[in-house]
Amino acid sequence: xxxxxxxxxxxxxxxxxxxxxxxxxxxxxxxxxxxxxxxxxxxxxxxxxxxxxxxxxxxxxxxxxxxxxxxxxxxxxxxxxxxxxxxxxxxxxxxxxxxxxxxxxxxxxxxxxxxxxxxxxxxxxxxxxxxxxxxxxxxxxxxxxxxxxxxxxxxxxxxxxxxxxxxxxxxxxxxxxxxxxxxxxxxxxxxxxxxxxxxxxxxxxxxxxxxxxxxxxxxxxxxxxxxxxxxxxxxxxxxxxxxxxxxxxxxxxxxxxxxxxxxxxxxxxxxxxxxxxxxxxxxxxxxxxxxxxxxxxxxxxxxxxxxxxxxxxxxxxxxxxxxxxxxxxxxxxxxxxxxxxxxxxxxxxxxxxxxxxxxxxxxxxxxxxxxxxxxxxxxxxxxxxxxxxxxxxxxxxxxxxxxxxxxxxxxxxxxxxxxxxxxxxxxxxxxxxxxxxxxxxxxxxxxxxxxxxxxxxxxxxxxxxxxxxxxxxxxxxxxxxxxx
Numbered sequence: 001x002x003x004x005x006x007x008x009x010x011x012x013x014x015x016x017x018x019x020x021x022x023x024x025x026x027x028x029x030x031x032x033x034x035x036x037x038x039x040x041x042x043x044x045x046x047x048x049x050x051x052x053x054x055x056x057x058x059x060x061x062x063x064x065x066x067x068x069x070x071x072x073x074x075x076x077x078x079x080x081x082x083x084x085x086x087x088x089x090x091x092x093x094x095x096x097x098x099x100x101x102x103x104x105x106x107x108x109x110x111x112x113x114x115x116x117x118x119x120x121x122x123x124x125x126x127x128x129x130x131x132x133x134x135x136x137x138x139x140x141x142x143x144x145x146x147x148x149x150x151x152x153x154x155x156x157x158x159x160x161x162x163x164x165x166x167x168x169x170x171x172x173x174x175x176x177x178x179x180x181x182x183x184x185x186x187x188x189x190x191x192x193x194x195x196x197x198x199x200x201x202x203x204x205x206x207x208x209x210x211x212x213x214x215x216x217x218x219x220x221x222x223x224x225x226x227x228x229x230x231x232x233x234x235x236x237x238x239x240x241x242x243x244x245x246x247x248x249x250x251x252x253x254x255x256x257x258x259x260x261x262x263x264x265x266x267x268x269x270x271x272x273x274x275x276x277x278x279x280x281x282x283x284x285x286x287x288x289x290x291x292x293x294x295x296x297x298x299x300x301x302x303x304x305x306x307x308x309x310x311x312x313x314x315x316x317x318x319x320x321x322x323x324x325x326x327x328x329x330x331x332x333x334x335x336x337x338x339x340x341x342x343x344x345x346x347x348x349x350x351x352x353x354x355x356x357x358x359x360x361x362x363x364x365x366x367x368x369x370x371x372x373x374x375x376x377x378x379x380x381x382x383x384x385x386x387x388x389x390x391x392x393x394x395x396x397x398x399x400x401x402x403x404x405x406x407x408x409x410x411x412x413x414x415x416x417x418x419x420x421x422x423x424x425x426x427x428x429x430x431x432x433x434x435x436x437x438x439x440x441x442x443x444x445x446x447x448x449x450x451x452x453x454x455x456x457x458x459x460x461x462x463x464x465x466x467x468x469x470x471x472x473x474x475x476x477x478x479x480x481x482x483x484x
Contacts, residue, residue, distance in 0.1 A: 078104035109136035141168035173200035205232035237264035269296035301328035323348035337414030338392045338448040350481040359474040373482035380465035426451035439463035
């Protein structure tokens, strides 16, 4: 109950007791007067009532009663139901949760009183970050006001991908919410090997983190020639990537006949694999005289390489009348009559079947067994000289046709030939006289005469190479050559 109500009750009590201004009984008031006054307070018409015992019987007039009542009325105050000059409102009650507070103030957010049906709370302060906002609503996530010590942020919206999540937490990597424009992903875990890294970047090859079940390796670089390719697979021959220091090439296929072998080495002559369109053959050796040259070309006449067992010669030209013809056969050296100062290198088609110094002896049977081809040549020179001083050739049957000890030679190929196993063996220019004793001592065209002493089916020491007499001379040699 407010003060104004209490004052009213006190005044009524004095009226009933006949109190004066000094608080004593006022003998001037009769019972009728009290009753009249009471009736006036309670809404009476002011008519007199039955007199109490001891009453004088006089009735108090209305004006006297009105004067007495007006003089004792309490002053205006909050709660009397009347809006006084210093009041914003006065609803005559002491309720603080309606539109007029018990202090006769209009209810307002921040007055410390919760206005029923309007306010959720009212903590009477202007602190907006506590549990009751300055709008007198209970603090909650999403109201746009950061609730101190409870919320990390509050942006007043329901967008979960901005800097403040819908849980009023400051967005950060690992919170499970993808922050737009900042994060590529956010899976809310601390696993760095799944599709979303712990930096909230989508896992990809080259990020340096091995993604389980997806990548075999990840070396955090874009070098495609190291142990881990840019596809995050382990480098290996056949993957199409040249591994530096390991592969010479890598064409990513299993074709072994192209420029890159299946072992990732560059195709080359001698590797044992025929490179299509480049090589004709490949025999995996460095032998140049077999069917496949060391340049991986098929051996053929004219390639400049003598194919063993197939070619006699190969001079790599198309001249058919030189020492080696176009069939890679020797064009046999041929000369008519005795020849002087002939280089041994010119004797194509001829091979030495016997040579010995003029100072030695050798069985004719041994010589003729070795010199068995259809053509024979007798030659002489200083031992191992590059050029033969003198030579002549003819068919074998004419060269070794036995002429006895006569001076009548067998004429063949421009020379006169004589032979006897126990006398002498030699030649002179065709038509020149021969004087055998036992060797030919005639000096007609002496430089074109050669004679070898024979005895007992042996060639023995002596006798001449051109005009040089060589009895017992070991610095000159007689050479026999044969040819097909």
